[in-house]
Amino acid sequence: MFEAFSLPFFQRGLAEILxxxxxxxxxxxxxxxRGLAFxxxxxxxxxxxxxxxxxGLGFAAALGAFGxxxxxxxxxxxxxxxxxxxxxxxxxxxxxxxxxGGVILASDVFNSGANVDTLLFxxxxxxxxxxxxxxxxxxxxxxxxxxxxxxxxxxRGFDEGASRALRSDSALFDAALLTVVAATVVATLSAVGxxxxxxxxxxxxxxxxxxxxxxxxxxxxxxxxxxxxxxxGLWLSVQTNAPPGATIAVTSGAAFALALGARTIxxxxxxxxxxVAAALLALAGFGAGCGSQSSGGDGPKxxxxxxxxxxxxxxxxxxxxxxxxxxxxxxxxxxxxxxxSDVQAVADADIIFRSGGHLDDWTEDLIKDSGSDAEVVxxxxxxxxxxxxxxxxxHEGEAHEDEGHEAGGEEFDPHWWQDPVNxxxxxxxxxxxxxDANPAASAYYQGRLRRFDNQIRNLTxxxxxxxxxxxxxxxxxxxxxxxxAYFTNRFGIETVGTVIPALTTEAQPSAGDLADLExxxxxxxxxxxxxxxxxxxxxxxxxxxxxxxxxxYSLYGDTLGPAGSDGETWLGSMKSNVNAVxxxxxxGKVTCFGGQDG
Amino acid sequence: MIDWLVDPLTHGFTVRALIxxxxxxxxSGAIGCWVVLYRISYSAESLAHGMFPGLVGAxxxxxxxxLGGATGxxxxxxxxxxxxxxxxxxxxxxxxVVVTSLFGLGVLLALSPDSPPGIQALLFGDPLGxxxxxxxxxxxxxxxxxxxxxxxxxxxxxxxxxxxxxRAGGPSPGLIQGLLLxxxxxxxxxxxxxxxxxxxxxxxxxxxxxxxxxxxxxKPMILLSAGIAVLSGVAGLYLSFHGRVAAGAAIVACILLAxxxxxxxxxxxxxxxxPTRKETPDEPVTQLV
Numbered sequence: 001m002f003e004a005f006s007l008p009f010f011q012r013g014l015a016e017i018l019x020x021x022x023x024x025x026x027x028x029x030x031x032x033x034r035g036l037a038f039x040x041x042x043x044x045x046x047x048x049x050x051x052x053x054x055x056g057l058g059f060a061a062a063l064g065a066f067g068x069x070x071x072x073x074x075x076x077x078x079x080x081x082x083x084x085x086x087x088x089x090x091x092x093x094x095x096x097x098x099x100x101g102g103v104i105l106a107s108d109v110f111n112s113g114a115n116v117d118t119l120l121f122x123x124x125x126x127x128x129x130x131x132x133x134x135x136x137x138x139x140x141x142x143x144x145x146x147x148x149x150x151x152x153x154x155x156r157g158f159d160e161g162a163s164r165a166l167r168s169d170s171a172l173f174d175a176a177l178l179t180v181v182a183a184t185v186v187a188t189l190s191a192v193g194x195x196x197x198x199x200x201x202x203x204x205x206x207x208x209x210x211x212x213x214x215x216x217x218x219x220x221x222x223x224x225x226x227x228x229x230x231x232x233g234l235w236l237s238v239q240t241n242a243p244p245g246a247t248i249a250v251t252s253g254a255a256f257a258l259a260l261g262a263r264t265i266x267x268x269x270x271x272x273x274x275x276v277a278a279a280l281l282a283l284a285g286f287g288a289g290c291g292s293q294s295s296g297g298d299g300p301k302x303x304x305x306x307x308x309x310x311x312x313x314x315x316x317x318x319x320x321x322x323x324x325x326x327x328x329x330x331x332x333x334x335x336x337x338x339x340x341s342d343v344q345a346v347a348d349a350d351i352i353f354r355s356g357g358h359l360d361d362w363t364e365d366l367i368k369d370s371g372s373d374a375e376v377v378x379x380x381x382x383x384x385x386x387x388x389x390x391x392x393x394x395h396e397g398e399a400h401e402d403e404g405h406e407a408g409g410e411e412f413d414p415h416w417w418q419d420p421v422n423x424x425x426x427x428x429x430x431x432x433x434x435x436d437a438n439p440a441a442s443a444y445y446q447g448r449l450r451r452f453d454n455q456i457r458n459l460t461x462x463x464x465x466x467x468x469x470x471x472x473x474x475x476x477x478x479x480x481x482x483x484x485a486y487f488t489n490r491f492g493i494e495t496v497g498t499v500i501p502a503l504t505t506e507a508q509p510s511a512g513d514l515a516d517l518e519x520x521x522x523x524x525x526x527x528x529x530x531x532x533x534x535x536x537x538x539x540x541x542x543x544x545x546x547x548x549x550x551x552x553y554s555l556y557g558d559t560l561g562p563a564g565s566d567g568e569t570w571l572g573s574m575k576s577n578v579n580a581v582x583x584x585x586x587x588g589k590v591t592c593f594g595g596q597d598g
Numbered sequence: 599m600i601d602w603l604v605d606p607l608t609h610g611f612t613v614r615a616l617i618x619x620x621x622x623x624x625x626s627g628a629i630g631c632w633v634v635l636y637r638i639s640y641s642a643e644s645l646a647h648g649m650f651p652g653l654v655g656a657x658x659x660x661x662x663x664x665l666g667g668a669t670g671x672x673x674x675x676x677x678x679x680x681x682x683x684x685x686x687x688x689x690x691x692x693x694x695v696v697v698t699s700l701f702g703l704g705v706l707l708a709l710s711p712d713s714p715p716g717i718q719a720l721l722f723g724d725p726l727g728x729x730x731x732x733x734x735x736x737x738x739x740x741x742x743x744x745x746x747x748x749x750x751x752x753x754x755x756x757x758x759x760x761x762x763x764x765r766a767g768g769p770s771p772g773l774i775q776g777l778l779l780x781x782x783x784x785x786x787x788x789x790x791x792x793x794x795x796x797x798x799x800x801x802x803x804x805x806x807x808x809x810x811x812x813x814x815x816x817k818p819m820i821l822l823s824a825g826i827a828v829l830s831g832v833a834g835l836y837l838s839f840h841g842r843v844a845a846g847a848a849i850v851a852c853i854l855l856a857x858x859x860x861x862x863x864x865x866x867x868x869x870x871x872x873p874t875r876k877e878t879p880d881e882p883v884t885q886l887v
Binding site: 035040041042084085087088093095097099100103107108195196198243245247249250252253257328510511512513514515518539541545562 | 605606609610611612614615634637638639640642643644647681684685690691693694695696697698699700701702703705706709711723724726727728729794796799800802803804806807810811835838839840841842843844845846847848850851853854857861864
């Protein structure tokens with residue numbers, strides 16, 4: 001039951017949560033006493049523009065986050081100079097300003113990649129030594145500040161918002177409080193992510209506050225409670241294979257509910273009912289877990305990062321590999337949050353196959369933090385076709401179309417598997433890696449490679465002849481985001497535009513760009529806009545409605561589909577995409593892979 | 599100049615966005631005054647995350663997402679009201695506890711393989727992706743909320759300014775606060791589908807905070823706030839069209855600009871008026887309608 005404690009990634013998560021318990025408990029108590037809960041939540045969310053800047057200009061994310069948090073605090077103070085605006089309104093306004101700034105930076109300045117999103121989600125399972133250092137420094141800061149400045153914070157009275165803070169005579173002390181709050185929030189980000197910062201800072205302190213009005217008791221109890229809830233939540237997450245942040249959120253929410261219920265009931269002398277309710281809730285707290293996704297085959301232990309790579313390894317390895325695929329079908333790789341079984345699989349792996357590029361950037365940290373000594377094979381290197389400049393596309397789609405492909409300085413487009421020729425190379429590389437690791441099964445792997453290779457060649461031939469049946473002038477498409485450059489490049493199709501300007505899900509298009517795209521669709525007589533299976537189709541549908549194009553055909557982009565769908569395997573997803581694209585371009589007249597010849 | 603004004607109107611999506619922002623602007627501008635008065639901006643900003651478990655639950659049971667979202671967000675609003683009253687701590691502590699716990703629960707529920715991907719994103723819209731169906735829902739919602747605010751005006755006012763005075767006769771202050779939270783919750787639900795999460799918080803709080811700087815009386819404040827919201831929305835869309843700025847962010851920028859202008863005006867007015875009047879700036883609205 002406690003073997004989890006021997007895992008290195010678990011120990012690092014444990015160290016992080018115990019370190020964080022100090023600032024979260026101490027500063028959290030002040031947050032609750034001074035009514036700064038909204039402020040602390042907003043500081044965490046307002047770090048977004050800092051993360052975008054850090055990513056765009058290439059400096060440390062924590063630095064960007066802290067800079068944005070400081071900017072947010074200053075904005076709060078500036079807006080609060082107008083005394084008639086309530087503290088909560090001030091916070092909301094400053095937060096809106098920061099987020100809007102972040103969206104503009106991500107959409108219109110940097111065309112940010114998806115890694116910006118992953119920075120907003122932290123995880124106790126992916127704690128590096130930098131995170132531990134940050135937590136330790138902030139813990140020291142919190143102790144020193146509480147010890148030396150705490151009495152001044154107390155003197156200022158309770159339940160005043162951040163905005164009121166800097167108006168007092170003790171402005172300096174309050175500035176110190178807001179600074180320490182910002183530092184605590186930034187340190188907490190990497191553990192639980194922006195949306196769950198309050199789980200560690202506010203909820204435990206609020207729970208402790210229910211039972212005590214004494215400051216020293218509150219500070220101690222809140223710190224112990226963060227530690228207890230954090231450790232229990234982390235342990236529970238390993239037992240149930242759930243993400244630790246959400247598990248801790250539910251654990252500490254349940255603890256608060258219990259405490260509140262107990263207090264309310266005890267004041268009415270209903271202790272027995274309280275005890276029964278507590279027991280029931282504690283039982284309910286142990287939710288159902290999910291099993292490991294390992295295929296359980298013989299042979300080397302292999303981890304594949306993305307669904308496509310997992311499919312390639314399964315095609316070659318068959319039952320002679322023990323395969324775990326980290327990303328689950330139909331999930332957006334941009335929203336990935338590691339689960340305990342993923343970290344365990346990486347730690348135990350002999351070979352890790354990566355898709356490469358920004359789609360699985362996070363694996364680098366995961367591999368490093370899990371203590372794995374597996375052989376890591378990045379399939380995106382050594383490919384015959386490598387395209388660049390995905391981040392540089394523009395909606396007119398004419399000027400940069402070809403020159404971007406050679407410019408080596410631009411970012412590598414990681415969707416290489418959309419070109420079957422690349423997949424043949426990747427499959428051969430997987431075969432040779434597996435054969436080296438497990439020579440006994442080499443003939444088996446080679447046989448499966450030959451079969452897979454033939455299937456890919458057939459697919460390519462059929463697709464080419466099929467696309468040729470669409471009139472040359474009609475071979476144009478508009479997609480949701482630019483994940484199909486390899487596909488269109490291989491089969492002579494032109495992407496005249498994309499709807500979403502950047503790869504982060506936080507990005508939004510401008511009305512002007514959308515209007516241009518609409519004009520292009522009309523001018524080029526584009527017949528279909530292709531939403532992706534895992535992206536909200538609202539914008540594509542709005543465009544389609546106005547231009548008369550169809551959004552009937554959706555594509556498999558970053559991820560394969562769930563079991564039982566057309567896109568369950570890579571071959572199936574390609575056939576489905578080819579059918580969709582050809583049908584969309586020809587107005588439904590041409591189809592490629594029917595039930596009989598598929 | 600004429601082209602500059604008319605060009606955006608030749609595109610269906612901008613016309614729909616303009617109508618949506620006008621409808622939601624009036625509704626949010628009006629209810630926003632109560633959000634500002636009752637100091638529940640945090641709810642307005644965070645409730646959308648509290649509906650997560652309801653949303654996933656609906657997806658797992660095969661019910662319409664909208665129904666799950668509505669149930670989830672109303673439960674979140676009620677929980678906030680209950681926890682706030684029971685714990686008697688700062689109201690925003692209750693919001694933090696309820697919203698993060700619910701959000702965590704939603705994340706855990708969404709781990710189920712039957713849950714569709716990016717389920718929350720499915721409900722967060724973009725002003726440029728509005729459908730006619732959404733316009734209809736927004737109009738219906740707006741009418742309902744405005745009617746509720748109209749009939750509840752006196753009670754809201756009494757409870758908002760003096761919770762104890764509000765105790766004398768009529769529904770209890772707790773009930774009034776709970777009902778207001780539900781109205782806010784429903785506005786947020788429809789708002790996030792039309793405009794996205796970022797914009798909803800800004801349009802609920804910004805115009806009302808600006809209007810509050812310019813007038814002390816509630817009814818003019820509501821009218822002014824609605825006007826500012828609609829105007830900022832339209833200006834933001836034109837900025838997005840001609841200046842090529844992300845639409846939601848452009849509207850937020852215009853709302854903030856409106857607030858700053860109001861703050862500037864209010865400061866100028868205070869300076870002019872000060873010699874003749876005793877200034878009590880921390881006092882909330884003193885003259886009631």
